[in-house]
Amino acid sequence: MEKAELLRLFDGLRVADVRDGMDWAGLHAKGTVSPEITPLYQGARFTGIARTMRFRPTEKAVPPLTPEEYTEWAGRWYRELYPNKITPTIEQGDIVVVQSAGLPVGEIGSNNSLEWHAAGATGIVTTGGVRDTDECVMQQVPIFCRYRAQPMVQGRVEFDALQVPVDVGGVLVRPGDIVVADGDGVIAVPVEHAVTVAKYARQELENDKIGRRALYEKLGRPLDDTVR
Ligand SMILES: O=C([O-])CC(=O)C(=O)O
Numbered sequence: 067m068e069k070a071e072l073l074r075l076f077d078g079l080r081v082a083d084v085r086d087g088m089d090w091a092g093l094h095a096k097g098t099v100s101p102e103i104t105p106l107y108q109g110a111r112f113t114g115i116a117r118t119m120r121f122r123p124t125e126k127a128v129p130p131l132t133p134e135e136y137t138e139w140a141g142r143w144y145r146e147l148y149p150n151k152i153t154p155t156i157e158q159g160d161i162v163v164v165q166s167a168g169l170p171v172g173e174i175g176s177n178n179s180l181e182w183h184a185a186g187a188t189g190i191v192t193t194g195g196v197r198d199t200d201e202c203v204m205q206q207v208p209i210f211c212r213y214r215a216q217p218m219v220q221g222r223v224e225f226d227a228l229q230v231p232v233d234v235g236g237v238l239v240r241p242g243d244i245v246v247a248d249g250d251g252v253i254a255v256p257v258e259h260a261v262t263v264a265k266y267a268r269q270e271l272e273n274d275k276i277g278r279r280a281l282y283e284k285l286g287r288p289l290d291d292t293v294r
């Protein structure tokens with residue numbers, strides 16, 4: 067199925083609906099990412115197709131360097147050990163899904179996240195840390211992460227692999243799976259179950275709208291998009 071068609075199937079569905087759709091498909095034990103992975107800011111949400119990447123802790127020691135030498139050495143780390151390989155591969159509607167090295171390091175920041183967004187990514191989820199978080203919030207690229215972290219990657223983290231199955235908060239996410247995130251957290255749908263999951267998720271959403279719309283009317287509340 068085309069990406070655009072897949073995205074249409076999930077358009078407007080809440081994480082709760084997708085969770086229900088997964089249950090309807092018999093996938094009770096699958097999909098829900100650990101609640102430790104949370105939105106960087108209130109209102110962050112996305113639906114997209116997983117484009118995955120894995121980082122790893124480095125074993126390379128940092129040699130004694132003068133600050134001048136450090137500038138050159140740090141630049142080389144980006145070129146040789148932490149290259150931004152994912153950017154040229156990103157397609158519109160992708161979600162960058164990162165299995166972090168798991169260290170207290172800001173592998174993602176205001177620069178690379180905005181670069182991925184400019185290439186077409188509509189969201190980012192990482193099992194690790196984010197830095198420059200005030201700017202990340204200001205930029206409003208939806209990011210879900212486990213923690214905030216100050217340090218840069220040099221001497222700590224290396225790029226490991228692109229487009230491999232990754233472990234995201236206890237869920238196996240493969241390139242091409244559907245990833246949905248909102249205030250309830252993150253859920254991943256195996257692409258082979260997408261049609262069934264979306265169908266029953268939609269049923270849940272539509273039934274929920276009918277029930278809540280009746281309550282809005284009883285309360286005299288103006289209707290909004292969540293009940294229309
Ligand atoms: O440079 C990095 O690896 C992370 C970062 O701070 C950014 O992208 O802004």
Ligand SMILES: [Mg+2]
Nearest residue numbers: 175176177198
């Ligand atoms: Mg930065």
